[in-house]
Amino acid sequence: MTTATMTKQQISIHRETLDEALHSVAGAAAAKSIRPIIQNVLLRVDEAGNASLYATDLEASVWRSVGAIEGGMGIGIAMVLNPQRLGAILATTPDESLCFEAEDDRVTIRGKACSFTLASEDPALFPVQGDDAADSSMRLDAAELRRALRRTSYALDVESARYALNGVILERDGPDWVLVATDGRRLSRQVIRPEIIGDEAPFLVRPIIPSKTLKLLERTLDEGTVEFSTTGTTCRFDLGETRIWSRLAEGRFPRWQDAMPRSHATRVPMKADELRNAVQQAAILVSRESRAVDFAVDADRLRLSTESADVGASRVEMPIASEGPDQRFALDPGYVVDALKSLEGGEVRLEILDDQNPIVIRTDDGFTGVFMPITREK
Structure with a gap:
């Protein structure tokens, strides 16, 4: 589908296509910079008649195709646009297509019943990076x-x-x-x-x-x-x-690699969502000082607990089928929940050597999460 048409002085672009492109590139625009121009995005049509949207902060850049231009061969045009104002125009204008016209230091955007004239800058000054092709x-x-x-x-x-x-x-x-x-x-x-x-x-x-x-x-x-x-x-x-x-x-x-445990004594298979829910419940009464949940692994039961004089105490249990000796250790619940959230369900294995060595969460599809246990004062 052709998403844009062009005359010598202006281009007409499909609004939803441009909005999708802006969503992809806007995050690369600089929030602040000694070069204010890179706080904007660059809309350009190359001599092959292809429209694109581009943004950079000089550390990272995003380029996104907007579509082919009918009759645009050999005609180049570029415009520097403020991404916040452009986004607001695209979000509130019902037109299927919008007309963009560049003239000196201004860009005018027109719909059927609206017109916006934005201050702009010289597109020749906009730095473009990352166009080189790779050999491998x-x-x-x-x-x-x-x-x-x-x-x-x-x-x-x-x-x-x-x-x-x-x-x-x-x-x-x-x-x-x-x-x-x-x-x-x-x-x-x-x-x-x-x-x-x-x-x-x-x-x-x-x-x-x-x-x-x-x-x-x-x-x-x-x-x-x-x-x-x-x-x-x-x-x-x-x-x-x-x-x-x-x-x-x-x-x-x-x-x-030095942080990866080479062996374990106890292995506990379980469902990721069930473990996450249990850890989140136990963490409700975690104190700011300790930031730890105590884990107690027995043959058929996982017990999670917290206790603090100024906050209170929590106890959560879930059935398991543990393989190996009983274990006791403490972990930061936030770290465990972050890992389990990233897995989006499925089966996991909890692997423990002892309370002095890293605790591991592993899956069959290549994920390994490693957590340093929290040492309790004795």
């Missing part, structure tokens, strides 16, 4: 990548200054490729199985995808396939009509 890429299902990012990104640390913990790292782990995030107190790991197109060497530099890029991906990942490429300092995701470009997070990622 990693291809995988968009739904698989969305699931993997959801299952790992909750554990990253956006405020870390010592390590590059403000992103998710991609690396080979034996025969598998994995995405890993950690904040030093918990760790999440998800196996992915991509198809390598070309040379896999660029991916062996262990790229760290920063948190803002992860949020941009969350807004755009849907169906189909994704092609991921990296230069070692930047990365790019091609998702059909959308392209996301980003600088990689800088710094050293800790050796996450």
Whole structure:
């Protein structure tokens, strides 16, 4: 379907198509900058007659196709638009299509019964990044990548200054490729199985995808396939009509393998939703000082409890079929709930060595969550 038509001075664009594109790219626009122009989005039609919407904060960029222009071959036009004002116009105007006209430092948007004239800037000054094509890429299902990012990104640390913990790292782990995030107190790991197109060497530099890029991906990942490429300092995701470009997070990622327990003494299979509900119930009376729920694993019963002189006490039980010796340990309930929420149900296994070593939640489809137990004063 043709979504836009064009004359020399103006273009007419399908409103819903432009609104969808704006939703995809607006998150990349800079909130504040010494270059105010990048607080806007760039609407342009190239000489091949294709319209697109683009935004960047110079660290990450999103490009989204808006559609082909009828009769637009050889005619280039670009407009700089404020994303908040454009979004409000698209949300409140009932017209199927809107006319956009650029003239000097203004852009006029017209519908059947409305007209808006917006102050604008020179589109030639708008920085465009991430147009280079890659020689090799990693291809995988968009739904698989969305699931993997959801299952790992909750554990990253956006405020870390010592390590590059403000992103998710991609690396080979034996025969598998994995995405890993950690904040030093918990760790999440998800196996992915991509198809390598070309040379896999660029991916062996262990790229760290920063948190803002992860949020941009969350807004755009849907169906189909994704092609991921990296230069070692930047990365790019091609998702059909959308392209996301980003600088990689800088710094050293800790050796996450050292935090992975190599054995366990007790194994407890259970349903993720049932465990999450029990932890959330027990956490209702967690005190701010302790931030811990006590776990007691017996052969046929999991008991969760909290006790505080100034808050009160809670007791929650659920039936289990434990394999191995009884266990006692304490965990931050928020960390456990974050992990279980990311799984969207299904079966999990709780693996425990003792109360001094990391506690593990594992699934059969490649997820591993690791949690440092909270030490009680004796």
